[in-house]
Amino acid sequence: MTEQAAEVDQLRASDGRVPGRRGRATRQRLLDCTAEMLRTTSYRAIKVIDIAREAGTSPATFYQYFADVEAAILVLAEEMAADGERLVQLVREGTWRGKAGYRTALALTDAFLEFWDEHRPVLRVVDLATDEGDHRFRNIRVKVLNAVVRELAAVIARFQEEGRNTGVEPMAQAGTLVATLASVAAHHAGFEYWGFRTDDVRVSVARTVYWGTTGQRPPADG
Amino acid sequence: MTEQAAEVDQLRASDGRVPGRRGRATRQRLLDCTAEMLRTTSYRAIKVIDIAREAGTSPATFYQYFADVEAAILVLAEEMAADGERLVQLVREGTWRGKAGYRTALALTDAFLEFWDEHRPVLRVVDLATDEGDHRFRNIRVKVLNAVVRELAAVIARFQEEGRNTGVEPMAQAGTLVATLASVAAHHAGFEYWGFRTDDVRVSVARTVYWGTTGQRPPADG
DNA sequence: CGGTTCCCTGATGGATCGTCAGGTCTCGTT
DNA sequence: AACGAGACCTGACGATCCATCAGGGAACCG
Incomplete structure (x- = not known):
């Protein structure tokens, strides 16, 4: 199956037809309202009837485009995943040596914080569903x-070729660092509630990422 | 209000009375079944009627002891929080210097992995609810x-008094490390799915915790 | 303007929710 | 052992939501 055919399949309504202009507009409206509901009410409390009402249509219409609420969220999650490409680019295109390397680590930290702030409502559902064993959501994550x-592991492997940062498996190390980035990004609001200053946390994370990637002590002056 | 009075209040049924032997048994049965449902079905799909059926009683009985499903999960979460004390003890009672220090970091990593494996179904709901802004659950977390x-920050502060591990705010640094521990513990199953070996991840985490706490390079031989 | 395809909805049977009033069980008292 | 008095549980109910039809409008084309 071509990629385009797969894309069409995703749009396909419940009765098998491929929606036209009006249909796509309705579908998008339903998606927007789903995102809105996700932002304003708890995941558990979201009802398709609420989404439909918000979109000015009937529940039956919702079911024409999505099998259930999760299917709609899955689409939102895929849009988010596409946006995640910018995180990859930061790792790939940044330099990781010396002070510039530390700046890359800081930029990556900021990018994670921003990414989570932007997609938080969707990400928390992705996390939950992934944890509950839902394959479709795990694939998104x-x-x-x-x-x-992978990109960060490649950087680590390059340092290891130079004899630095040895003693760790690159993928495992990269996975650990990304877990740190993701977790802090997810919970930094909670950190602030405890009285942490986000900037202090930001520095700690960036230093950890820099050290964990290069095996070298971060620049002293931050 | 004394602590004991607060405990009694938690048990108090919806009509204000304090349950006796039979009532407490029923309540516990409902809690057990809630935990079981949480393990076997998705959070979103849990219905009080299912819990009641599983417990061999009627929905009305459930509502006599809990305002809603979340209230029951909150009780489970509080039991979990009590168990979390063992993580604190590991940090407080372990030594953090030299190879023994690294062993403490490893032990802490293992303890987090174990803790999450044991309480995963509850923890994922706590995480979600916390993220959604639910105060009761945030307090548990x-x-x-x-x-x-706090305990780890105290260790870091001691190292800083000796001129080591400077340039970071102890609480922020400790928060970052705990975020790492929690995140890896939460997702290590996913790591394995990608083909990571848990043991490699374990080493990466322990080294990161050791470095982030002491400011020193971990022992070479792991 | 008529026809065809696309899109939407009212209606519906089934399930759950949350809450009573009132029935059943337990246990201490006599 | 019989008897209350609470303690405990449930049947029943109106309200809501789910998920799915068949059929009524809307848009577009010739």
Whole structure:
């Protein structure tokens, strides 16, 4: 199956037809309202009837485009995954040596914080569903994070060739660092609630990423 | 209000009375079944009627002891929080210098992995609810993790008095490390799915914790 | 303007929710 | 052992949501 055919299949309505202009607009409206509901109410409390009402349509229409609420969220999650490409690029295109390397680590930390702030409502559902063993959502999570992990592992492997940062398996090390980035990004609001300053946390994370990637002590002046 | 009075209040049924022997047994049965449902079905799909059926009683009985499903899970979460004390003890009672220090880091990593494996179904709901801004659940999460963070921050501060591991704010640094521990513990199953060996991840985490706490390079031979 | 395809909805049977009033069980008292 | 008095549980109910039809409008084309 071509990629394009797969894309069409995703749009396909429940009765098998491929929606036209009006249909796609309705579908998008439903997606927007789903995102809105996700932002304003708890995941558990979201009802398709609420989404439909918000979109000015009936529940039956919702079911024409999505099998259930999770299917709609899955689409939102895929849009998010596409946006995640920018995280990968930061790792790939940044330099990792010296002070510039530390700046790359800082930039990556900021990018994670920003990414999570932007996609938090979707990400928390992705996390939950992944943890509950839902394959479709796990694949999304992998698509975003695994790409970053691979790229970072490549950087680590290069340092290891030079005899630095030895004693760790590059993928495992990269996975650990990405876990740190993701977890802090997910919970930094909670950190602030405890009285942490986000900037202090940001520095700690960036230093950890720099050290964990290069095996070298971060620049003293931050 | 005394602590005991607060405990009694938690048990109090919806009509204000304090349950006796039979009532407490029923309540416990409902809690057990809630935990079981949490293990076997998705959070979103849990219905009070299912819990009641599983417990061999009627929905009305459930509502006599809990306002809703979340209230029951909250009780499970509090039991979990009590168990979290063992993580704090590991940090407090372990030594953090030299190879023994690295062994403490490894032990802490293992303890987190074990803790998450044991309490995963509850923890994922705590995480979600916390992220959604539910204060009651956030307090639980704080109770478990903040205690570990404080203890670890105290260790970091001691190293800083000796001129080591400078340039970071102890609480922020400890928070970052605990985020790493928690995140890896939460997702190590996913790591394995990608083909990582848990043992490699374990080493990476322990080394990161050791470095982040002491400011020193971990022992070469692991 | 008529026909065809696309899109939407009212209606519906089934399930769950949350809450009573009232029945059943337990246990201490006599 | 019989008897209350609470303690405990449940049947029943109106409200809501689910998920799915068949059929009524809307848009587009010739």
